[in-house]
Amino acid sequence: MSFTLDDLSAKSFEELEALYRSGNVPASLAVLDNKPKGRMLAVRGIDKTPLSGIVAKAAKLPVFPWDGKTLTSADETSGMGINRIGIGKTMDWFKFHTRIQPSVIDGKDCIVLDYEQPTNPWFIRKIHDELREVSPGMFLGPAMWKKGANEAANVLWFALDATAK
Numbered sequence: 001m002s003f004t005l006d007d008l009s010a011k012s013f014e015e016l017e018a019l020y021r022s023g024n025v026p027a028s029l030a031v032l033d034n035k036p037k038g039r040m041l042a043v044r045g046i047d048k049t050p051l052s053g054i055v056a057k058a059a060k061l062p063v064f065p066w067d068g069k070t071l072t073s074a075d076e077t078s079g080m081g082i083n084r085i086g087i088g089k090t091m092d093w094f095k096f097h098t099r100i101q102p103s104v105i106d107g108k109d110c111i112v113l114d115y116e117q118p119t120n121p122w123f124i125r126k127i128h129d130e131l132r133e134v135s136p137g138m139f140l141g142p143a144m145w146k147k148g149a150n151e152a153a154n155v156l157w158f159a160l161d162a163t164a165k
């Protein structure tokens with residue numbers, strides 16, 4: 001099955017988690033090279049409230065500040081990236097490194113976005129993002145808040161569409 005950002009944004013928090021658990025890591029991180037379009041999908045605690053529709057619609061607007069991530073692979077299993085934020089103009093903020101490692105969610109391999117970079121503020125270094133490919137070129141991941149070593153609370157789901165570069 002092939003998913004679009006709109007397809008994923010119509011799913012509940014629990015449906016996104018099930019889909020993530022069924023996803024895979026691509027043979028090479030080069031599939032993410034360039035500027036995949038991003039979208040926030042579901043926020044924990046509000047996806048079963050009237051606010052969920054507002055959040056889903058706001059995330060689709062061209063003025064939504066987060067546009068996605070710019071990624072560059074170093075080899076098949078590692079690389080680096082930065083977030084694209086649009087506030088009047090598009091800026092690059094909050095660098096991260098990418099690597100394959102076991103997921104905090106289920107222990108299976110995933111792509112980890114490591115924000116523990118010296119140039120990032122402390123609160124950005126507390127973020128733990130993961131990605132898995134859920135259909136060709138479509139990546140789904142949790143954005144989590146680190147609570148300790150190998151422990152994080154899932155705050156929201158996001159997606160990167162590597163087919164829309």
